[in-house]
Amino acid sequence: MAIEPLHARYPFLGAARRAVDEAGVDLAQVVASEEAVVERGLERVETAVAEREVGDPHRRTRVELLSYPVARVLVSLVDERVLTRACARAEAATAHERFTEEFATTAEYKSTASGRLTLADLLAEFDLTAAVRETPDGYRVEVGAYLDLAADQWGDEWRLVNRALADGEVRVGDDELLELLRQAVRHRVEEGLPLSVPDPVATELDDEVDRIRETLAELELTREIDTVVPELFPPCMKHLLDRVQKGDHLEHHSRFAIASFLTSIGMTTDDIVDLFEVNPGFGEEATRYQVDHIRGKTSPTEYSPPSCATMQSYGDCVNMDDICEDVIDQSHPLNYYEHRLDESDEDDLVDWRESEDAGA
Amino acid sequence: MHEQTRAYLRGRFGDYYRRTGLSPPPDASEREWGYVPWTEGPGETMVRHRSLLDLGELGEFLARERPKHVYFSAGRYDDPGASTMSGKGWRSSDLVFDLDADHLPSVVLGEDSYATMLAKCKDALERLLDFLDDDFGFEDLTVVFSGGRGYHVHVRDETVRGLDSDARREVVDYVRGIGLEFDHLVDEETVDGEAGRVSPATNRYLPAEGGWGARVHERLLELAEAVREQDEETAIETLSAYDDIGERRARAMYNIAGDRFEEIERGNISAHTAFEQVAEQVAAVTVAEENAPIDEPVTTDTNRLIRLPGSLHGGSGLAVVRIERADLDAFDPLVDAVPETFVGHDIAVDVTDPGAVELNGEAFDLDEGVQQLPEYLGVFLMARGRAEKAQE
Ligand code: SF4
Numbered sequence: 001m002a003i004e005p006l007h008a009r010y011p012f013l014g015a016a017r018r019a020v021d022e023a024g025v026d027l028a029q030v031v032a033s034e035e036a037v038v039e040r041g042l043e044r045v046e047t048a049v050a051e052r053e054v055g056d057p058h059r060r061t062r063v064e065l066l067s068y069p070v071a072r073v074l075v076s077l078v079d080e081r082v083l084t085r086a087c088a089r090a091e092a093a094t095a096h097e098r099f100t101e102e103f104a105t106t107a108e109y110k111s112t113a114s115g116r117l118t119l120a121d122l123l124a125e126f127d128l129t130a131a132v133r134e135t136p137d138g139y140r141v142e143v144g145a146y147l148d149l150a151a152d153q154w155g156d157e158w159r160l161v162n163r164a165l166a167d168g169e170v171r172v173g174d175d176e177l178l179e180l181l182r183q184a185v186r187h188r189v190e191e192g193l194p195l196s197v198p199d200p201v202a203t204e205l206d207d208e209v210d211r212i213r214e215t216l217a218e219l220e221l222t223r224e225i226d227t228v229v230p231e232l233f234p235p236c237m238k239h240l241l242d243r244v245q246k247g248d249h250l251e252h253h254s255r256f257a258i259a260s261f262l263t264s265i266g267m268t269t270d271d272i273v274d275l276f277e278v279n280p281g282f283g284e285e286a287t288r289y290q291v292d293h294i295r296g297k298t299s300p301t302e303y304s305p306p307s308c309a310t311m312q313s314y315g316d317c318v319n320m321d322d323i324c325e326d327v328i329d330q331s332h333p334l335n336y337y338e339h340r341l342d343e344s345d346e347d348d349l350v351d352w353r354e355s356e357d358a359g360a
Numbered sequence: 361m362h363e364q365t366r367a368y369l370r371g372r373f374g375d376y377y378r379r380t381g382l383s384p385p386p387d388a389s390e391r392e393w394g395y396v397p398w399t400e401g402p403g404e405t406m407v408r409h410r411s412l413l414d415l416g417e418l419g420e421f422l423a424r425e426r427p428k429h430v431y432f433s434a435g436r437y438d439d440p441g442a443s444t445m446s447g448k449g450w451r452s453s454d455l456v457f458d459l460d461a462d463h464l465p466s467v468v469l470g471e472d473s474y475a476t477m478l479a480k481c482k483d484a485l486e487r488l489l490d491f492l493d494d495d496f497g498f499e500d501l502t503v504v505f506s507g508g509r510g511y512h513v514h515v516r517d518e519t520v521r522g523l524d525s526d527a528r529r530e531v532v533d534y535v536r537g538i539g540l541e542f543d544h545l546v547d548e549e550t551v552d553g554e555a556g557r558v559s560p561a562t563n564r565y566l567p568a569e570g571g572w573g574a575r576v577h578e579r580l581l582e583l584a585e586a587v588r589e590q591d592e593e594t595a596i597e598t599l600s601a602y603d604d605i606g607e608r609r610a611r612a613m614y615n616i617a618g619d620r621f622e623e624i625e626r627g628n629i630s631a632h633t634a635f636e637q638v639a640e641q642v643a644a645v646t647v648a649e650e651n652a653p654i655d656e657p658v659t660t661d662t663n664r665l666i667r668l669p670g671s672l673h674g675g676s677g678l679a680v681v682r683i684e685r686a687d688l689d690a691f692d693p694l695v696d697a698v699p700e701t702f703v704g705h706d707i708a709v710d711v712t713d714p715g716a717v718e719l720n721g722e723a724f725d726l727d728e729g730v731q732q733l734p735e736y737l738g739v740f741l742m743a744r745g746r747a748e749k750a751q752e
Contacts, residue, residue, distance in 0.1 A: 131519075143496055144519030147527035160530040161537060162544035166570025168497025168519075251463070252657050313538040 006115050008061045009098055011068030012091065012188045013125060020065065027069060031204040036063045041070030042208045048090030049083065049215060053097070076194035077202055077209045083216060084193050092186035100178055126184040132177065133169070139177045140169035149180040149187075156309070226266035227341055228352040230275075234336035235319035236311055237261050244276050253306075253314045259291050260305040261333060271353060307332045363400075365742050365749040370398045372739065373672050374426035376701045377419065382670035384418050386516065390436035390451065394665050395427035396674065404428070408665065411441030428674030431665035434514075436521075445663055452521035454514045455528065456666055457492075457535075458658035459484050461509040465653060475718050477509060478693050485511045488652035491535045495570060505693045507673025507680040512666060528660045535654060537572065537647035542640045545573040546629070566627040566639065575650055576643045577627050580635075583642065584617045584624045602638050609634040672699065677739035695721050702736035709738040713746035 003023060007016035030037050040058045044067055047055035054071075058064040068091075075087050103119055123129050131145035143165060150158045164171045172180065202209075230241065240258040243250060250258070262272050269291045276287050308330040311317040320330070328335040341349070385391065393415055394408030408431075415421040422430065433440065434456045438449030461467050461477035464484055472480070485503070492498045492513065500516040523531075533539050547565045566577040587595045592614060599610035609632070616631045617624065629635045658664055667673065669682040678697040698720045714728045719737055726733075726741075730750045733741075741747035 142519060144517075144523060147520075147523055147530050151524070151527040151530055156539060156541050157544045159539050159544075160534045161540045161572060164567040164569050164571040164573055165495045165534070166497075166574070167494070171567075171569070252655065256657065309539055310533075 008064035037066045040067035044071040048087040054094045088189040091189045096182035138173045146170040149183040232340035234333040368749045377422040392433035392440040394431040396429040430668040430671040453662040457513040458655045459510045505681040535652045537651040564630045677743035706732040708750040709747040710750040711747045
C-alpha cells in the first residue's frame with residue numbers, strides 16, 4: 001500500500017498506519033535524518049496546545065503523515081496528562097473539520113472517487129457500522145456505543161437523561177453524529193499513550209521535548225491544586241465536612257462528593273481519614289475503604305468530583321453564595337475553590353496538612 | 361450472637377447448601393469471588409480476591425465452608441484471584457442495579473414494616489425494569505431478590521459490558537432522572553411562515569418516541585384528555601392548580617385542548633405559552649414519580665461484588681432468589697425466599713427482641729423468652745439478631 005494523501009489527512013486511520021509499516025519506515029532513522037518530519041511533529045504538538053488544532057498540513061504527503069507518529073512519540077516523552085489530552089483533542093478537532101467538509105462535498109457530487117473518505121468508511125474504522133443506523137430524521141445510535149462516545153462530551157444536551165432513548169437506540173442529528181465521531185478519533189489518538197520510546201529515538205528528540213515542556217510551563221497547564229485550606233472550600237463541601245466531623249451519617253452520594261473533592265485537591269487517604277476522624281463513631285475502616293475506592297486504588301477508574309448540577313440534583317448544594325452564582329456560574333465546586341485560592345495571598349494560606357490539627 | 365447460635369446457623373446453612381443445587385453466573389471462572397465467614401464478634405471480615413480455582417467446585421465449597429455471605433464480582437478478569445485490582449486485568453463487567461429499601465425516598469425507616477419496605481422496593485423495581493426493557497432495550501436481564509432489603513438486576517448484554525464508570529454513571533442518572541433539563545427534552549422544528557406572515561415560526565415538540573420526553577408527553581396528554589372531558593369551570597380549576605397559571609391562561613389551554621387536541625397528541629407544546637409552563641411542571645412530577653432510586657455506587661463500580669443468587673443471606677436467613685420474569689408479579693419475598701430446608705419443623709429459640717413478624721405467609725406476634733418456633737422463623741430471628749438458639 002502506497003502512502004496516499006488520504007493517509008496524511010487522517011493519519012489515525014488503520015490504513016495510514018499500515019501504509020507507514022509497509023513503506024518500511026524506521027522511526028529512529030526518520031527522527032535522526034528527516035528534519036522536516038520532526039519539525040512538523042513538533043508543530044502538531046505546539047499548535048495543539050496553543051490553538052486546539054494541529055496546524056496546516058505540510059505540502060509533502062510523506063512528511064505530513066510521518067509527523068503524526070512523531071507527535072505521538074513527543075507526547076509520550078513529555079508524558080503529561082494535560083498534553084496528551086490537548087493533542088488528542090486537537091487531532092480530533094482537525095479531523096472533524098476535514099471530514100465534515102469532505103462528507104458535504106461528497107454528498108454534493110455523489111462521487112465515490114477514490115482517495116475520499118466516506119461516512120461509511122469512518123463508521124467501519126471505529127467498528128460502528130452495526131451500531132449506527134440512518135433514519136429519515138437523522139441517525140439512531142446503539143446506546144452502548146453512544147455512551148462510549150458521549151460520556152465525556154460537554155453540555156447537558158449530550159446527557160443520556162435528556163435524549164430520546166427508545167429500544168436501546170439514541171436519536172442523534174447529522175451534526176451530532178459527526179461530533180460523536182470526533183470523540184471516536186480522540187479516543188483513537190489517545191489509545192496506547194504514552195508509548196514506550198526506545199532510547200536512541202528519545203535522545204534525538206531531547207530538544208523538542210524541552211521546548212514542549214517550556215511551552216506547557218508558560219501556560220501553567222500542568223498546575224494542579226495541591227493545597228488544603230478548608231476555610232476556602234465551597235459552601236457545599238464545608239457543609240458536608242461539617243456533617244462528617246459531627247458524625248452524621250451521610251448518604252452515599254454525599255460521602256462520594258466530599259471524598260472525591262478532597263482527593264482532587266491533593267489529599268491522600270490518610271489525610272482524609274485524619275480530617276474525618278474527629279468523631280470516633282466514624283468507622284476508620286469504612287472511610288478508608290471508601291476513600292481508597294474513590295481514589296481508584298481498588299478500581300481502575302479515577303472518580304472526579306460531581307459538578308454543581310449533580311450536587312444540586314442530589315440536594316448536596318447548600319448555602320450557595322455570590323461566588324457560586326456570579327463567579328463560577330454554578331459550574332463546579334473545584335472552580336469555586338480554585339477561585340478562592342487565586343484570590344488569596346499565597347503567604348497567608350495555611351495548608352491544613354501543615355497545621356497543628358493534622359494527624360492529631 | 362452467642363456461640364451456639366452461630367454454630368447452629370452455620371450448620372444449617374451447610375445443610376441448605378448440600379441440598380440445594382446452585383447455578384453459578386456465566387463466566388464464573390473469570391470472576392472474583394468473596395465470602396464472609398461466621399466469625400466471633402460484631403465485625404465482619406470479607407475474604408476476597410479468590411478465583412474459582414482457589415475455591416474449588418462451587419457447590420462443594422459452599423457445603424464445606426458454609427459462609428455467612430457469598431459474593432461474586434460484576435467484573436470479569438484475566439486473573440480474578442490476583443490480590444490487587446490492577447493485577448487482575450479487567451476485561452468487562454455486568455451492568456448491575458441495586459434497589460435497597462434503605463435508599464428509597466418512599467420508605468419511612470422505623471415505621472414501615474419489613475413487608476411494606478419490600479413491597480415499595482418492588483414497585484421501584486417495576487419502574488427500573490420499564491427503563492431497562494423499553495428505553496434501553498436490554499435482553500439479558502437477571503432479576504434477583506437480594507435476601508435482604510431489596511432487589512438486584514444484572515444486565516449482561518454484550519453492548520454494555522465494556523462501559524467504563526463514567527458511562528455507567530450516565531445510565532444511573534438516566535434511570536434516576538438526574539440532570540434532566542426540560543429545554544433539552546424538547547425538539548425544535550421550524551415551520552414555514554403562514555400566509556401573510558413573514559418570518560417562519562418555531563414549533564417545540566416533546567418527542568413521543570422515547571426517553572423522558574415521551575414520559576412527560578404521556579402525562580401531559582393525560583392531563584389534556586382529562587381536561588377535555590371536564591366542563592369549563594372544573595377544567596379551569598384543574599389547570600389553575602399549576603404555578604403561574606391564572607384563569608385567563610387556563611381558559612386558553614382549555615380551548616386548545618378542545619379544538620386543537622391533535623397538536624397536543626403530536627407533542628406540540630407551542631400552541632400557547634401556558635402549555636410549556638405546565639409541561640415543565642409536569643416534567644418535575646414525572647421525574648419524581650417515575651424515577652428508579654437505585655444505589656449509584658453499585659452501578660458505577662465495575663469491580664463491585666454482588667451477592668450470589670441461590671446463596672443464603674446471613675443477615676436474614678433468606679435465600680437470594682433469581683426470579684423468572686414471568687413469576688415476578690406473583691413473587692413474594694417473604695414467602696418465596698424462605699428456604700425449603702428450614703420449613704416443616706420447630707426449634708427452640710430464646711427471643712430477645714419480641715414483636716410482630718410476617719414470614720412464609722404467616723403473621724406472628726412474638727413474646728420474649730424461650731419458645732418453640734418454626735425453624736424458618738427461628739433462623740430469620742437469629743440471623744437478624746433478634747433471638748439466640750436455646751437448648752432443645
Ligand atoms: S453552586 Fe456549586 S460550589 Fe456552590 S454550593 Fe452549590 S454545588 Fe457547591
